Amino acid sequence: MPDWITTPVTADLLRGALDVERTELGVLPHRLPARARAQNTDEQLAMAESQPAGVRLVFRTRATVVKLESLPTKRTYVGAPPRPHGLYDLVVDGRPAGQGSVLDGNVITVDMTAGTSELRPGPPGTVRFDGLSGEVKDVEIWLPHNETTELIALRTDAPVEPAPPADRRVWLHHGSSISHGSDAASPSRTWPAVAATLGGVELINLGLAGSALLDPFTARAVRDTPADVISLKIGINIVNHDLMRLRAFGPAVHGFLDTVREGHPDAPLLVVSPILCPIHEETPGPCFPDFSEIGEGRFRFRTMGDPAERATGKLTLQVIREELARIVKQRAAEDPHLHYLDGRELYGEPDAADLPLPDDLHPDAATHRLMGERFAGAVFGADGVFGGEGD
Incomplete structure (x- = not known):
């Protein structure tokens, strides 16, 4: 078993988020700033901006195994088949390199005919990517665009550092x-x-x-x-x-x-x-x-x-x-x-x-x-x- 290095998720590892909220477990990326959220009263918008579409973890590492612990909030609908779990896309040096899901998490059950919803709390889970090369590489993990995702920690078998700023618009x-x-x-x-x-x-x-x-x-x-x-x-x-x-x-x-x-x-x-x-x-x-x-x-x-x-x-x-x-x-x-x-x-x-x-x-x-x-x-x-x- 490798000696895991635990790296807390911080704002300098994230791209595509306008705000990062500290939580008891870790951080919650937001796509609207706190001032905007304070002026909003619509539950639909609150859900949408907390789902990290386009938000990704970006870092540089020699790790051959990368694990991300998170607490997702999923949605299911009364009378409908279960929805697929949100996907995490792994991109290494600009190329797709894997996918995975966190199966655990909170679940909100929505009854669209009655206009009601119920939250069932759940535990965090982990998505794991292994078989990576031991060379220095830039790693991106694109977060599920359709699940609110509270990020807890990265666990790797080699140190992690923020990737340098991208030289592009x-x-x-x-x-x-x-x-x-x-x-x-x-x-x-x-x-x-x-x-x-x-x-x-x-x-x-x-x-x-x-x-x-x-x-x-x-x-x-x-x-x-x-x-x-x-x-x-x-x-x-x-x-x-x-x-x-x-x-x-x-x-x-x-x-x-x-x-x-x-x-x-x-x-x-x-x-x-x-x-x-x-x-x-x-x-x-x-x-x-x-x-x-x-x-x-x-x-x-x-x-x-x-x-x-x-x-x-x-x-x-x-x-x-x-x-x-x-x-x-x-x-x-x-x-x-x-x-x-x-x-x-x-x-x-x-x-x-x-x-x-x-x-x-x-x-x-x-x-x-x-x-x-x-x-x-x-x-x-x-x-x-x-x-x-x-x-």
Whole structure:
């Protein structure tokens, strides 16, 4: 048996988190700062920002065995088959090198029909990676994008030190559950993670499931976070929450952009409209899950809006895209670093036949890969708005 070296998890080992909360057992990475969390009252956002999408442990070591002890909080749904355990992706010197899960942890059981939930506390567990080379190497452990993850300690058979700062640009991206990684194969294979790898940038993923709602505290978090290039994917949550009308949407977008520009006056800034979502292209929200097939492990989302309500200012994805394009065009006259991308260039009508949205709202794992590749090519490529070292 090796003599294990225990290394507490500290902020200098983490990338992609905006805040690190000390807990009784260790640390809890957050993707919104404490000030933003203090202003939030929504349980959905609290859950989403505590799930470490895009957050990874990064360190340098000669260790041949790496163990990470953590306390995950998982979710299960009444009437549905058990959900798979969250995955930890191991990347060594930039190459995928393994996966694992922590089987223990807390479990929240959600009854979506009754609107209730119950927490069952559980013990910490350990994910183990072995068979690594004894050479000095840079190791990344991408944390599960869909489980709140309290980190306790690293245990290795050789010393660990923080990896040197990456010599590449930082890309900060904000979006909805699609950006968060809903239905992606694993944390390093969400579409933003794929795009970041192909684009050669450091990712900060502020994709917040169900919560890309133009909240001022989120705008301030983007404003205050150091980044070289920034993208904002806006629209789908505004529609499926039926959150606001056209009269409020335009000023809210302007306000969000104004706040971001306070901290990043010249950074390349890309506004991305929603990908194709047929149920909301011409029909406003609200949108609710349909539980009629949940016993078979399937459920879909259904919109409750009426297309005729567009005349009264209710928002559809078509309206959202038109308004975002108009706003960016207007502002770009004085802001040459502001750009627009129609989300249907990432997933559009030609894709829907071959890669339909399984629940009518979220893309599957293959579509995440496709979107990441397309974003990298269109945005980080030589002719893209984030291409090269400048804008």
